[in-house]
Amino acid sequence: MSEEIGKITWISGPVVRARGSRHVGMLELVEVGVDRLVGEVIGLKGDQMTIQVYEETAGMQTGAPVYGTGLPLSVELGPGLIQSIYDGVQRPLPLIEQAMGSFINRGAHFDPINREKKWKYTPKVKVGDEIQGGAIIGIAMETDTLEHRVMLNPDDSGTITWVAPAGDYTVIDPIAKLKMGKEEKTLTMLQRWPVRRARPFTNRRPANIPLITGQRILDTFFPVAKGGAAGIPGPFGSGKTVTQHSIAKWADAEIIVYIGCGERGNEMTEVLQEFPHLIDPRTGRPLMERTVLIANTSNMPVAAREASIYTGITIAEYYRDMGYHVALMADSTSRWAEALREVSGRLEEMPAEEGYPAYLAARLAEFYERAGYVNNLNGSQGSVSIVGAVSPPGGDFSEPVTQHTKRFIRCFWALDKSLASARHFPAINWLDSYSEYLEDVAGWWREKTGKDWLVMRNRAMELLSEESRLSQIVKLVGPDALPYTERMVLETTRLIREGLLQQNATESVDAYSSVEKQIRMLELVLYFHERGMSIVKRGAPINLIHDLPVVDTIIRAKSTVTNEELHKFDEIQKQIDDQMGQLDAEYRS
Amino acid sequence: MSEVTVQGGQEVVGVSRIEGPIIVVEGGANVSYDEVVEIQDSRGQLRRGRVLEVGEGYAVVQAFAGSTGLSIDGTRVRFLGTTLHIPVAEEMLGRIFDGLGNPIDGGPEPLTDHYADVNGQPINPTARIYPRDYIQTGISTIDGVNTLLRGQKLPLFSGAGLPHDQLAAQIVRQATLGKVAGAPPTEGEEFAIVFAAMGVKNDVAEYFRRSFTESGALTRVAMFLNLADDPPVERIVTPRAALTLAEYLAYQCDMHVLVVLTDMTNYGEALRQISNVRGEVPSRKGYPGYLYSDLASMYERTGRIRTSKGSITQIPILTMPNDDITHPMPDLTGYITEGQIVLGRELNFAGIYPPVAVLPSLSRLMKDGIGKNRTREDHPRWGAQLYAAYARTQDVRALASVIGEEELSDVDQKYLRFGRAFEREFVNQSFTENRTIERTLEIGWKLLSILPKKELTRVTLDEIAQYYKGDDAAN
Numbered sequence A: 001m002s003e004e005i006g007k008i009t010w011i012s013g014p015v016v017r018a019r020g021s022r023h024v025g026m027l028e029l030v031e032v033g034v035d036r037l038v039g040e041v042i043g044l045k046g047d048q049m050t051i052q053v054y055e056e057t058a059g060m061q062t063g064a065p066v067y068g069t070g071l072p073l074s075v076e077l078g079p080g081l082i083q084s085i086y087d088g089v090q091r092p093l094p095l096i097e098q099a100m101g102s103f104i105n106r107g108a109h110f111d112p113i114n115r116e117k118k119w120k121y122t123p124k125v126k127v128g129d130e131i132q133g134g135a136i137i138g139i140a141m142e143t144d145t146l147e148h149r150v151m152l153n154p155d156d157s158g159t160i161t162w163v164a165p166a167g168d169y170t171v172i173d174p175i176a177k178l179k180m181g182k183e184e185k186t187l188t189m190l191q192r193w194p195v196r197r198a199r200p201f202t203n204r205r206p207a208n209i210p211l212i213t214g215q216r217i218l219d220t221f222f223p224v225a226k227g228g229a230a231g232i233p234g235p236f237g238s239g240k241t242v243t244q245h246s247i248a249k250w251a252d253a254e255i256i257v258y259i260g261c262g263e264r265g266n267e268m269t270e271v272l273q274e275f276p277h278l279i280d281p282r283t284g285r286p287l288m289e290r291t292v293l294i295a296n297t298s299n300m301p302v303a304a305r306e307a308s309i310y311t312g313i314t315i316a317e318y319y320r321d322m323g324y325h326v327a328l329m330a331d332s333t334s335r336w337a338e339a340l341r342e343v344s345g346r347l348e349e350m351p352a353e354e355g356y357p358a359y360l361a362a363r364l365a366e367f368y369e370r371a372g373y374v375n376n377l378n379g380s381q382g383s384v385s386i387v388g389a390v391s392p393p394g395g396d397f398s399e400p401v402t403q404h405t406k407r408f409i410r411c412f413w414a415l416d417k418s419l420a421s422a423r424h425f426p427a428i429n430w431l432d433s434y435s436e437y438l439e440d441v442a443g444w445w446r447e448k449t450g451k452d453w454l455v456m457r458n459r460a461m462e463l464l465s466e467e468s469r470l471s472q473i474v475k476l477v478g479p480d481a482l483p484y485t486e487r488m489v490l491e492t493t494r495l496i497r498e499g500l501l502q503q504n505a506t507e508s509v510d511a512y513s514s515v516e517k518q519i520r521m522l523e524l525v526l527y528f529h530e531r532g533m534s535i536v537k538r539g540a541p542i543n544l545i546h547d548l549p550v551v552d553t554i555i556r557a558k559s560t561v562t563n564e565e566l567h568k569f570d571e572i573q574k575q576i577d578d579q580m581g582q583l584d585a586e587y588r589s
Numbered sequence B: 001m002s003e004v005t006v007q008g009g010q011e012v013v014g015v016s017r018i019e020g021p022i023i024v025v026e027g028g029a030n031v032s033y034d035e036v037v038e039i040q041d042s043r044g045q046l047r048r049g050r051v052l053e054v055g056e057g058y059a060v061v062q063a064f065a066g067s068t069g070l071s072i073d074g075t076r077v078r079f080l081g082t083t084l085h086i087p088v089a090e091e092m093l094g095r096i097f098d099g100l101g102n103p104i105d106g107g108p109e110p111l112t113d114h115y116a117d118v119n120g121q122p123i124n125p126t127a128r129i130y131p132r133d134y135i136q137t138g139i140s141t142i143d144g145v146n147t148l149l150r151g152q153k154l155p156l157f158s159g160a161g162l163p164h165d166q167l168a169a170q171i172v173r174q175a176t177l178g179k180v181a182g183a184p185p186t187e188g189e190e191f192a193i194v195f196a197a198m199g200v201k202n203d204v205a206e207y208f209r210r211s212f213t214e215s216g217a218l219t220r221v222a223m224f225l226n227l228a229d230d231p232p233v234e235r236i237v238t239p240r241a242a243l244t245l246a247e248y249l250a251y252q253c254d255m256h257v258l259v260v261l262t263d264m265t266n267y268g269e270a271l272r273q274i275s276n277v278r279g280e281v282p283s284r285k286g287y288p289g290y291l292y293s294d295l296a297s298m299y300e301r302t303g304r305i306r307t308s309k310g311s312i313t314q315i316p317i318l319t320m321p322n323d324d325i326t327h328p329m330p331d332l333t334g335y336i337t338e339g340q341i342v343l344g345r346e347l348n349f350a351g352i353y354p355p356v357a358v359l360p361s362l363s364r365l366m367k368d369g370i371g372k373n374r375t376r377e378d379h380p381r382w383g384a385q386l387y388a389a390y391a392r393t394q395d396v397r398a399l400a401s402v403i404g405e406e407e408l409s410d411v412d413q414k415y416l417r418f419g420r421a422f423e424r425e426f427v428n429q430s431f432t433e434n435r436t437i438e439r440t441l442e443i444g445w446k447l448l449s450i451l452p453k454k455e456l457t458r459v460t461l462d463e464i465a466q467y468y469k470g471d472d473a474a475n
């Protein structure tokens, strides 16, 4: 339902002004012009409203009407979200293609969630139950393995007066009735939630379970916790997208929300074409069956790009509320910040740094605060982890988006251009990156592997920073000037860099390393180091270590030893023992 | 100035402000955003423009040909009621147009019913086909280590005085659909070429025209020329007009289209100029905050879609001011395109052609177009190995410059030899040399064989056994 609330008086790109009613709400969803393009009220002054329009405004005229809806910009939530691909304001792209062809035209209005499809539904409440917001009222099977826990809207509560029997229902069929005070409300599987408002939960839990991504430099060296937030900044072509795709593929989350926010069309197509064919090792089902995609590519309207982040995070929170671990990828938050800047510029707001509006930091904070591992209203536990890519101009990390992001994340994966040009991937610089979750997740590693991961990890990091110090000297005088013990460090760090840190996302064995494989590799390299060190300390020349055949074997182990054949590491360790044992014997006398 | 037919539409006599190419017109009713206008000066001369902003009773118009000769009272502005459209037709191949799409070769207006909006529309990501077919350009630094695919956007980042035009011409001349190494040569389908010049000198346009003529491609080329002495504001439209034709050829006529845009840096300057005149809040170096989105609205008009057999491959050329790759134009371009080929001044001084600086160059789609059943199985790892070795060479060179070459270890000496040979034999090739993919792979292996086997950790042991030819081969 919508009525005319004003007439357009001014148009500049995605920003439109109109004059009319004084009863329009801030952030109200409106329809603009004769094509009824979707927009949102972002400013009010007297009878004048400022609107950001989520579609291309070319051809729009002054004097054209604006219609109100009385509602804030919201997303539809319910079974059918999984495997969808939406634009930034939750319009289903496949339906747009069916209706309009290969190019996105204006004025598309489609239901985000299919109204006809039937879901196998089982009620979980009975008549007379008093339930609170967030309560699980039934289960719909969203895929063969994914239980969609249908919840009462967090703002509602009351007594169940009627329940539909188990059966097949659409998202708009009544499934229960709820008495709220005097009013009786019919419940369906579908609910709406305003995107700019975080969905409520009871309280936060400590984030102490790592989000396992199968990427060694992340899990072993710079882990992010489930419910944590990580930033991945880097210049163009350094590997932000490939890393985020790898996480989306391999992370041990139950739901993935991937937001392509102002990036390339082909990258979204790649996900769409690849994910249905990749099998999730945990469920045996295609990866697409745990994925929701939001694609507002760089050439799609810029205001919808701004909204895409909120659309995505709201969907992520909704699955968290069901008790799932959700991982959200946003590529790239810089393009989202630029959308803010563009709209702000058209409003002629006072710019702060580099033309960004003064509220940039506040918006970033709001977004990252929506990550968390929480106790839900319904007593379950769930998490939203956020991985945000940052694209700093010129690769310069001192710019505002990178700097402000750093304040709100606890895990920083700094990509490095020179590593990328040497084809050292992932090009995450181990000296510039950090994780503040190390201590938090150490207990989990101990329990899971029975090994002291943190001690080993820190030992490896120590060697790497020693390497960085030594390479300064090498640059001045060459490696020969170093004592053998220091050159032994360089031998080991080469193994760490080439054997552990480098990981090829396009190679089937190497793309994903299980936790067990990661810890075995780490152990092996450190073992090599300790043994080697004791030999060179006894005077053995370093080149004897360097020339050991096992060195090559260790570097290649990442792609020769699969996650299922970890016993092969025992064999490699035996090779170390044999080859080093010989040297050891020689230099003992 | 080309002829423009006056069609219907409301007309306003007199304007209220003129500033650079920007004109403020008062009194029009129901003007639409981005609408095309026709501006008539006091002597009856016509030029075209476009609405940049509409308010109550006024419109801000950008005149493509600038405002020279316009007066406050003597100017008439007619609002044409539609956004800027150009005719599109297959017969536009072989023709030359100005920066707004009007013929300047003396031939007639293209005869067609098809008019298309120069702004285009975003391709729905669900409608795309992910590019997988590689284009053989015959150039080792591209085919070997930065492979170009059909439907990719791969810019040339260059600098003043570097041979980017030659390289682009060579790519256009030699490009054919790639084949698996060892397979017999195929008669590749020929590319249609859409060429757009923005603010380049006449010699550059002439150079390309001659090169197209010599290779017999001229009948397959449509040229859109906005030269250095043409109105700068027109440059905003030129690449869009070219891409509009390219889209028609690719998606309506099923052709494979190569689009060459040169020089995008001049485009960026025109955009900056308009933004500054309008007093917009600048982001970096005076460029407007929407530069990224603006460039994306052109670069993203590349690719393949499921409803057509054709494709658009884009090769934009940018000269980097002060050879600075972090300048907003190359920087934002790199953030949008699927890689970049960077030309280096040092290699050029050393007489290497094409002077492709391999390390900062990248093709992101390469991984999907090469390897088993596409080029050859070892290709991806071979490429990574060449990169890794050449990157190591740079470190060794730095060390050598400090401690002297003689002081280097044996292995490091070999890296130096590798680096020199890589530049002279792999990067360097003649302007007319068209290398097959086998040849490129062979040269690469020959160079890798300079290094000890143990250094080659990126390729598999089997590949070393099969292709490595060095002294070390026996161990």
Ligand SMILES: Nc1ncnc2c1ncn2[C@@H]1O[C@H](COP(=O)(O)OP(=O)(O)OP(=O)(O)O)[C@@H](O)[C@H]1O
Pocket: A234, A235, A236, A237, A238, A239, A240, A241, A242, A243, A263, A391, A425, A426, A427, A503, A504, A505, A506, B334, B335, B336, B363, B364, B365, B367
């Ligand atoms: N882990 C990896 N394994 C193999 N190749 C990789 C890896 N990471 C990055 N690459 C290579 O680097 C290229 C660029 O990576 P990517 O597209 O992720 O960069 P980006 O940082 O997202 O750049 P932009 O900001 O321009 O989007 C990829 O196309 C791929 O060739």
Ligand SMILES: [Mg+2]
Pocket: A240, A241, A242, A263, A331
């Ligand atoms: Mg990216």
